[in-house]
Structures are given as structure tokens and as C-alpha cells.
Amino acid sequence: MSLTVVANRVPIRQSDNGDWVASVGGLTTALLPVLRQRGGAWIGMGEDPDLPERQLFPADDPDFTVRRVPLSEDELEGYYYGMANRVLWPVSHYMIQHFEPNPRFMETYRSVNRRFAEAVLNEVDRDDEQIWLQDYHLMLAPQWIREARPDVTLGHFWHIPWPAMEVFRILPWARELLRGMLACDLVGVHVQEYVDNFLESARVLLGAEIDGQTVHYNGHTTRVEAHPIGIEVDRFKQMAESEEVRTKAKQLRERLGTEHIVIGIDRLDYTKGVLSRLEAFERFLENNPAYHGTVSFYQIATPSRTKVDTYQQLKREVDEVVGRINGQFARDNWVPVNYRYRTYTQFELCAFYRAADAALITPLRDGMNVVTQEFITANQNGVLILSELTGAAYLLPEAIQVNPYDKDGLAASIRTALEMSPEERTTRLNALKSTVEGLDVQRWARGFLDALHA
Numbered sequence: 001m002s003l004t005v006v007a008n009r010v011p012i013r014q015s016d017n018g019d020w021v022a023s024v025g026g027l028t029t030a031l032l033p034v035l036r037q038r039g040g041a042w043i044g045m046g047e048d049p050d051l052p053e054r055q056l057f058p059a060d061d062p063d064f065t066v067r068r069v070p071l072s073e074d075e076l077e078g079y080y081y082g083m084a085n086r087v088l089w090p091v092s093h094y095m096i097q098h099f100e101p102n103p104r105f106m107e108t109y110r111s112v113n114r115r116f117a118e119a120v121l122n123e124v125d126r127d128d129e130q131i132w133l134q135d136y137h138l139m140l141a142p143q144w145i146r147e148a149r150p151d152v153t154l155g156h157f158w159h160i161p162w163p164a165m166e167v168f169r170i171l172p173w174a175r176e177l178l179r180g181m182l183a184c185d186l187v188g189v190h191v192q193e194y195v196d197n198f199l200e201s202a203r204v205l206l207g208a209e210i211d212g213q214t215v216h217y218n219g220h221t222t223r224v225e226a227h228p229i230g231i232e233v234d235r236f237k238q239m240a241e242s243e244e245v246r247t248k249a250k251q252l253r254e255r256l257g258t259e260h261i262v263i264g265i266d267r268l269d270y271t272k273g274v275l276s277r278l279e280a281f282e283r284f285l286e287n288n289p290a291y292h293g294t295v296s297f298y299q300i301a302t303p304s305r306t307k308v309d310t311y312q313q314l315k316r317e318v319d320e321v322v323g324r325i326n327g328q329f330a331r332d333n334w335v336p337v338n339y340r341y342r343t344y345t346q347f348e349l350c351a352f353y354r355a356a357d358a359a360l361i362t363p364l365r366d367g368m369n370v371v372t373q374e375f376i377t378a379n380q381n382g383v384l385i386l387s388e389l390t391g392a393a394y395l396l397p398e399a400i401q402v403n404p405y406d407k408d409g410l411a412a413s414i415r416t417a418l419e420m421s422p423e424e425r426t427t428r429l430n431a432l433k434s435t436v437e438g439l440d441v442q443r444w445a446r447g448f449l450d451a452l453h454a
């Protein structure tokens with residue numbers, strides 16, 4: 001049975017020598033083997049008018065079709081920067097202070113979702129086709145696909161939190177968006193909490209009938225299931241054990257020269273809690289003068305959504321807080337906060353994971369957070385401090401769990417981590433490792449597709 005994947009971005013990129021290669025990322029790695037084996041298509045947005053709308057990949061011995069839905073600047077602005085990033089993202093993460101309910105965003109979102117649906121209908125010709133849509137960019141496309149093709153199997157995976165019904169209903173178009181999703185046969189989310197929230201939204205806002213984890217609405221049935229995503233465990237393990245990563249990790253420890261290293265690694269996004277984490281580290285330094293000179297905090301932030309005002313403002317605020325902490329506490333050769341605003345390769349990230357004594361992963365809200373799993377896999381004896389407001393927290397009880405809004409609690413958890421006995425570190429980390437092994441991303445993809453088939 002062939003597969004059509006529909007996601008915001010296509011899974012290939014042009015390398016420096018002009019060849020097309022698969023891009024790096026969990027979703028691509030999980031789904032390309034399936035597409036290779038079964039054939040089919042991957043449909044995503046086309047931001048560059050110079051690239052072809054259809055392309056076979058790999059060019060010399062094609063396994064599947066890459067299809068781009070070309071978007072004008074205005075469409076990109078309304079659909080992606082507007083509806084996806086300034087409406088659905090903040091509301092799903094309970095950050096309604098960043099929510100901009102502009103009806104023009106929704107208008108464009110409708111028309112772009114319709115174009116995605118048309119692209120799918122053009123690609124799909126066989127009866128036994130499975131279609132798998134990804135994420136909050138594509139809530140309406142399922143309905144239009146279903147109207148034209150009642151026979152296809154439609155799945156949707158939602159990568160961010162599905163918020164509580166009372167928050168979801170803040171969206172002026174909540175019912176229309178939900179109806180779009182309910183054209184699917186299977187909706188997947190990371191954890192049971194989000195399943196429950198989705199079911200509650202369908203029950204209250206649409207009057208749908210709920211039977212266990214199944215929604216009956218408008219003559220159609222949708223199952224809603226938790227399928228927690230994982231990482232490429234084997235590859236991360238191999239990278240972490242490689243000579244290159246070991247050397248880099250050692251060099252980093254020597255360069256920083258402190259007894260303890262604490263890391264934070266995120267896209268620079270207001271949901272990731274970078275500012276409050278820095279403030280908590282500042283509080284830790286205020287409360288624990290004995291630790292001055294002995295601990296370095298290394299925060300890496302990847303530039304993200306840099307065209308959106310709130311992200312530009314966040315960057316300025318982070319710069320300011322880093323400057324303030326270092327201005328107040330740095331002495332001799334010791335710089336308490338090392339901050340890098342850039343993208344690293346996975347090898348480089350692995351070196352940070354390996355060098356660290358503790359990771360501070362403290363989003364204000366996060367669907368899952370896979371940095372957590374990368375740290376657990378690559379690190380050897382460190383401590384994970386994890387926000388309880390992430391999907392990952394439901395699966396990883398052996399982490400030190402914190403409320404990211406509790407600055408004192410967070411500051412105290414840093415000290416707890418640094419003073420934890422080696423035995424306790426090992427026990428906790430081993431338990432975390434065994435959970436993460438079970439969440440492997442290939443297994444996640446197979447699990448979802450098997451459930452879709454069932």
C-alpha cells in the first residue's frame with residue numbers, strides 16, 4: 001500500500017554541490033524508509049518559486065515523489081507566519097498573550113489547506129492509499145480530501161499539546177478546525193492528556209458522541225490515540241560514542257574549566273522557557289555563593305521564526321539577561337553563562353550533551369520535547385531537570401521534575417542535581433535510558449501506520 005505524507009516542509013534539501021539529499025530531522029528519518037519501501041509521495045510547501053513543483057527522489061533511482069505546493073509571499077505570511085505561528089501555536093501552548101486572532105490569517109489558512117488537499121488528490125490514484133498529515137499547519141485539508149475521496153485512509157499526527165477544551169475554544173474558528181480534523185480515521189498525539197483534551201473538545205464544541213477513545217461525528221468515526229514520538233536512538237548512541245564527539249566534549253570541559261557544566265538547548269521560542277531558566281540560574285547564583293567559579297551554564301538557542309516580532313523581542317530580552325548575569329557575577333576567568341545563538345550539527349550537539357553534568361529542560365509548555373531524549377541517550381552520568389509542563393514529563397518520572405514558573409524551585413533543583421550522589425544519578429539515568437530506547441522514532445512511525453491500517 002503506497003503512502004502519501006503531507007507536512008509543512010518537504011524532506012529534501014540541496015547540498016553544497018547541488019545534489020538533492022534527505023534533510024536531517026526525526027520525521028524525515030522515520031518516514032523515508034517507509035516511503036522507500038512502499039513508494040508514494042511527500043507533499044510540502046514550496047517557498048522558492050525557482051524549485052520544481054514535482055520532483056522524483058532520489059533522481060537516479062526514484063522511490064517516491066516530492067510535491068511542492070507553491071506559496072506566494074502573502075500566502076506564506078497569512079498561513080505560516082500568521083495562522084500557524086501567531087494563532088495555533090500560542091493557543092495550543094496556553095500562551096494567549098501572544099495570540100493574534102486576525103481573520104485574514106484564517107482566510108489564507110483555508111485557501112492554502114485547500115491547495116494542499118488538491119495536491120494530495122492529484123497524487124493519490126489508488127484505492128488502498130494511506131494519507132498521513134502532520135501537525136497544526138494542516139487542520140482543514142483532511143475534510144476536503146475526505147469529501148472527494150471517501151475511500152482513502154486518513155491519519156493526522158499533532159506534534160504540539162492539544163490544549164484543554166476551555167482554551168481551545170478561545171479560537172474563533174475552533175469548531176471549523178475541529179470538523180476538519182474529524183474527517184480523519186486516526187488522530188495521534190503524544191500523551192493521554194492530549195487525547196482526553198481532544199475528546200472533550202469534540203464532545204463539548206461539536207456535540208460529538210464519544211465512545212472510549214472514538215469520536216462519532218457527522219456519520220464518520222475518528223479514533224484518537226497517544227503515540228509518543230522518539231528519536232533515532234541507535235544513531236545518537238553511535239554519535240555519542242564516536243571519537244569526534246568524545247574529543248569535542250573533552251575540549252569543551254577543558255575550555256570552560258569549571259567543575260560543573262549545566263546545559264540548555266532549544267529553538268529560541270517563548271514556549272521553551274529560556275528566559276525564566278536564565279533567571280532561575282541567576283537566583284541559584286544569588287543563593288549559593290559557594291558555587292561561584294565552579295559551575296558554567298551553557299545555553300544554546302537556534303534562531304527560529306525570526307520574522308515574527310515576539311521572537312525578535314525574546315532574542316533581545318535573552319541577550320539582556322545574559323549580559324546582566326555575567327555583568328554581575330563573572331570574575332577572573334569565570335563566565336557563568338555561555339550563550340550561543342546559532343544552529344549546530346547533531347555531532348556538535350552530542351558533544352554538549354556528553355560534556356554536561358546536568359541539562360535544564362524547562363519549557364513553559366511543550367508537546368513532547370525531544371532534546372530531552374537526545375540528552376538522555378548521549379549523556380553518561382548526568383542529571384535531567386525537566387519541566388512538568390512537557391509531554392516528556394509524563395513518560396520520564398525519574399527526571400527531577402520542576403514547575404518552570406517556580407523560580408526558587410528551579411534554582412533549588414540545580415543545586416540538588418549538582419549534589420546528587422553518583423549512584424542515584426546512575427539509577428535515574430539508566431531508567432530514563434530504557435524508556436527512551438522504547439520510544440524510538442522508527443517504532444513510532446510503524447506504530448502509527450499499523451494503527452491507521454487497523
Ligand code: ADQ
Pocket residue numbers: 159160229265266267300301302342343344345346349366367368369370371374
Ligand atoms: P520543536 O518545538 O521544534 O518540535 P523539540 O522537540 O525540542 O522541538 O526538537 C527540537 C530539535 O531541534 C531537536 O532535535 C534538537 O536537537 C534540535 N535543535 C535544538 N537546538 C539546536 C541547535 N542550536 N542546533 C541544531 N539543532 C538544534 C515540535 C514540538 C515538540 C515535539 C516535536 C516532535 O513542539 O514538542 O517534541 O515537534 O514531535
